[in-house]
Amino acid sequence: MQQALASCILPPMKIQVLGTGCPKCHKLAENADAAAKKLGVDCELVKITDINEVMALGVMLTPALTVDSDVRTSGKVTTLDQIKAWPA
16 A cells, blocks of 8 residues: 555656856745745755756756756746746
């Protein structure tokens, strides 16, 4: 029975903040983390500062945010409320 339940548990959502580490990138990471906590979402928050990795994801404007490898925003600091309103 426990194995059946364990196989139904989803892995944590992967949230990536892409950027050089500037203050806007830090604010976007804070907003994403706060939104995940408010929504009770199990997530892994990763900051990617290597510009080659950022470009490999197709992002040309930073800061940017991805959710499970899907680019959700680029070139702006998305607010906590905007992030919370996104569909899962």
